[in-house]
Amino acid sequence: MNNLTLPITQEQLKKLNALLKELNSTQQAWLAGYLWNASNNLNPENTCLTVNNEINSLTTITIISASQTGNSKKIAEQLFVDIERIGLKVKLIQAGDYKFKQISQEKYLFIITSTHGDGEPPEEALALFKFLFSKKITHLNSLNYSILALGDSSYDFFCKAGKDFDSQLYKLGGKRIMDLMECDLDYQKTADLWRQNVINYLEKNLSSITQSKSQSHQEILVESSIYTKEKPFHAQISVNQKITARQADKDIRHIEIDLGDSQLKYQPGDALGIWFKNMPELINEILSVLQLAQDSPVNYFGKTITLFDALTHHYELTQNTPIIVTKYAKFAGKSKLNQIISNEFDLKEYSKNTPIVDMILQYPAIITAEEFLSCLRPLTPRLYSIASSQEEVGNEAHITVGVVKYLKNGKKRYGGASGYLSFLKENDEVKIFIEPNDRFRLPTSNVPIIMIGCGTGIAPFRAFMQQREADSAKGKNWLFFGNQHFISDFLYQTEWQHYVKTGLLTQIDLAWSRDQAQKIYVQDKIFNKASEIWNWINDGAHIYVCGDALKMAQDVEKTLTNIIMKEGNMNKEEAEDFINNLRVAQRYLKDIY
Template sequence: MHISLPECSRTPLNDDQHRFLQQLVAALSPEQAAWIGGYLTGLVANNLTSVPSADDIADITILVGSQTGNSDALAEQMHRLAAGRGLKTVIKKMGDYKLPQLKAEKNLLVIVSTYGEGEPPDNARELVEYLFSKRAPSLKQVQFAVLGLGDSGYEFFCKTGVDFDRRLEALGATRIHPRVDCDVDYEAGAEAWMDAVLNELSMRLDIKPQAADLSSPSVASVLAYSRKNPFPAVLLENIVLNGRGSIKETHHLELSLEGSGLTYEPGDVLGVYPSNAPDVIDALLQTLHFGGTEWIMLNGKDGFLYDALFSHYEITAITRPMVQKYALLANNRKLDQLLGDKHKLNDYLHGREIIDLVTDFPVEHLSPQAFVDCLRKLPPRLYSIASSLKQHPDEVHVTVAAVRYHSHGRNRKGVGSTFLAERIDEDATISVYIDHNTNFKLPVDSSTPIIMIGPGTGIAPFRAFVEEREAVGATGKNWLFFGDQHFETDFLYQTEWQRYLKNGVLTRMNVAFSRDQEQKIYVQHLMAEYGKELYAWLQEGAHLYVCGDEKRMAHDVHQALLRIVAAETGSDNAEDYVANLQKAKRYQRDVY
């Protein structure tokens, strides 16, 4: 039996909340829906769901800055945990936060991610600039705690969280709990921080702990499949998109979500749990002089070393924390000197993997347990979803470029991309979950024009966007910029784009194939060529989306946008114009 949500002409929900409620209801059985209805009725009866007005400041503000949605999800989790303890919290996104409100806060909990080379999330930039400006107020009345999310594979690990923590203290705020910096396997660290912070706040606010109701299932248990409990999705299709002769290998994969209850929207991300390649494991074991059958302790249980390296540990990418742990075992003067010189360490890490580290700095009498204790958990790989659920019910599609390269005398390959490209047969299952990205979404008004810029596999979310716009009968214009190396071999989804152009769903498309002429042409060059039209679309209210490499492409696209605005307005306020686009959520980026 399918349960649907009746259309309501008047609703207190905002658009995001209404969409979420529709997705939740669609995934429920009649019994589950009845239980949730009673659960919410009980909450209302006990005055636990009162919505604070603009004049009703919560005791605790959870201030969240997120690029891909992980910080948002943790903020929601903390909000629920706080409510269970009788603590009143409100979540505020940094992009929507009114800066003068900062000096009125009492208890401020900051959850913020860092991406790229120490960059704050796009929606946090204005707040970061304000905090570090002369206008920043004294915050002596504020108590705070900071949770940072990042990736230790980058040099400036959790830099935005560090910056918030130090600056709030410098402005006079009182730290109620030490900052925690979380790596890609952030769940345990984040939950420990939440528990400790909420305990401290409960004592300071004199809130007595409330007994949990263990007799009823929780909403989390109704929606069982998640990052912690991934769904075993069956592989339906694995198609190579590049033509013969291309130096690239881009795969289009289609996975079944039937029976999972999982839903997604265009702009969301698919998390995939890969395993390490057997040949990579064998080479590492041989270098370490291990057999793979040694017993080690993993999560409180004994297991074979090989099995742990296969599915649990990151065994390729070197992170600084990993090097620091290994150096304590190596007791090697050269390695210690390398760790002490940031620039030399960066040079060494570039293009090398863990096998190079253990080869260059061997440890005598290294035990398997000591070695794995240096490693971090194998993180999931995230891929932009390339399909609309309305067009492909019970399916999810992704676009994946197989990563292979040669460096420092060894052949290398991407863990997740080659797992999907080489080692998954049709009808095999892949452990997946949906990562909702609230910061990369189509306009609520389907008549709004959109501009999409996505070279290479950055095209993936825009396939989903266009499929969705077609499915809902959107009247807004759609303009797509795409780039790759060669027209004949690398025009990803070419026949689909041609069909969309023919039937009018795609208003216009401009393509740049960098290697088809002597002078390389990229998407940012096309933007400059059509700058007048692009600016006119923005003046009409168009939303601009960028997906792809953050270091080069997204940076170059951003600079091209600034130049276009400056040229068309004839003023030096291009940065303000673009910043306002971002603040209005009309300029969104899915970058990595």
């Protein structure tokens, strides 16, 4: 509306907008009636709001997202919009913000969760998960629910967190209104089907007389950046430097990426998404065995592209899964592969230990280009914890990459993303996006922090220290870091020495597992400082853990539990509750993979 058509002045409009911001939806409805009465020469003082009891009694539908990389959150937001569109009262909340004791009051609950680490739910959902499996809850007989589980079929515990939520809610008396649905990396089609099933059920079983105001405990915003996972920014490499010694067993890279004119912003704790390309040498090796031509035309979402292009940009070629093996076996003739897929244990072990290319070398198939693509999963980006603060590095993002490389049957193999990144040179292009991680944030500048990391898990703590130095933060900082060897594997050594010298890093404890006969791990160093750690916790310290999810993070949590039992004079159950309360208060945060 332009100024010529406004029946009120700009100043009046400004005052009206200011007033509306102070009113809730009920007050705004009353005001509309008040103004209508006044405009029709009726007594506006007699204006009243008739509340439709049927609307007020609408059942609230709750959606909980439990996300590690943002996929579950994205689906939850889509479902929220779907339910709003059909006029039902709905609230959306992230698992970490959910007051889990409210679950006994829920009538309709939809949980979208990924699986993390050793079959666990994402960190933000652990408090709710542990509560559901505790003695503090007896029944949920009034609950109607459905679960959407996200996972990665290349791992043993595919969708386990979702399965566990589903079975436990059922055991507690909840009514499963739809069966659990499982999503692999190419989750969108299955997620869309689940969402449609939810809407069909709600439309059939819950009628709304009129549109109701929905609630969201998180903001659903249009992307602040034009660059997203779906539309990444084409950035440039400015530095790709090996930061482990020449003789080191590990190849760890410090990579600096120029953000150019993207205006991308990030905070310490966020991750950088990398869209990688499969190596030409790997693709050609596969095509040679399968006797397929690089320029074979294939259909990719309605477009005709070459097979080589499809395998370079769009399909996963490094991580094998039981599903891929099973699909491929159909084209491999009467081979031993058919025996392998008939035994679940053998199938899991084979897919875990045999890259796709080596499976093809062992069991060549007579297969068309389209048939081969039908066996594969879509290529998905890899996320790397950002190792820098923009307060320090400006228009750059730094990452710390452990290059996966090994020999298999005498041939050198690389991890998909890490191998791709390791060969990039200065000014080479890489497609990136920012993946926010609101559950791994620095506290206010006066709060002490304890940082625990191994290997590349050091990355976010470098960002933390850069930020705290820029902020002139007064809070104490304590780093526990572990790796194999002091001489070759002390990542960013000179920087940590600088922070110790300036006093920013209050304390540092280092664990080198291979520098002596008896292996020493980071959890051993932590337990040796039990009383000090307990004092820091009592002083309000936030604890951060970054690195390996399957071993290190679990061992660290066991050690922290033992410290709390010992220093706090608690039994195991009390100590676990204490840890859980730290988690709920966002004082115990993990970025693990």
